[in-house]
Amino acid sequence: MAKDFDAPRDDGVIDNLEELNARSTSTSASAIDIDEFEAAEGLELPGADLSSEQLAIPVLPPLDDEFVCTACFLVYHRSQLAGGSSALRICRDCYRT
Template identity: 55%
Template sequence: MATDYDAPRRNETDDMAEDSLDELKARRNEAQSSVVDVDETDTAESFELPGADLSGEELTVKVLPKQADEFTCSSCFLVHHRSRLAESSPQFVCRDCAA
């Protein structure tokens, strides 16, 4: 709501005394009617990013088995190097999950 900072200011007690019940209801209805229900998926589908069409692309990734110096975190289930092992935990937990 726009505010006119040049207009003379009114006290809260003046506002309470001058505002009628009908005016307060009208203000409440105006404030509630400005809410718009927008579906985020509709908004996201209307945007098309340049170069975003990957339908003709084929991505290949070589997956390696867990190495001898790696462990699987029992909390996040990611494979980390032994240097990321939390020392205070009795299980294999990475430092990020232990913190």
């Protein structure tokens, strides 16, 4: 079916301020009241003490053909090492920026 894009639309656009105010007060009256303490119960804050936590995955050191980028601290294969000084181990992505 062809659609006439030049025809006026009625997508529920509110033309007057009174109708807008009536809709906004009716939606705010039905807002859900959430207890902040219950919502924040499962959140972990940055800087929290995690010394008693155990890692879920084993941590492996970089292999002989891998390096850690000194800019983004991600482990890459040596083929991603940017050209230049080998003292600064920077990946190609960080070298471009």
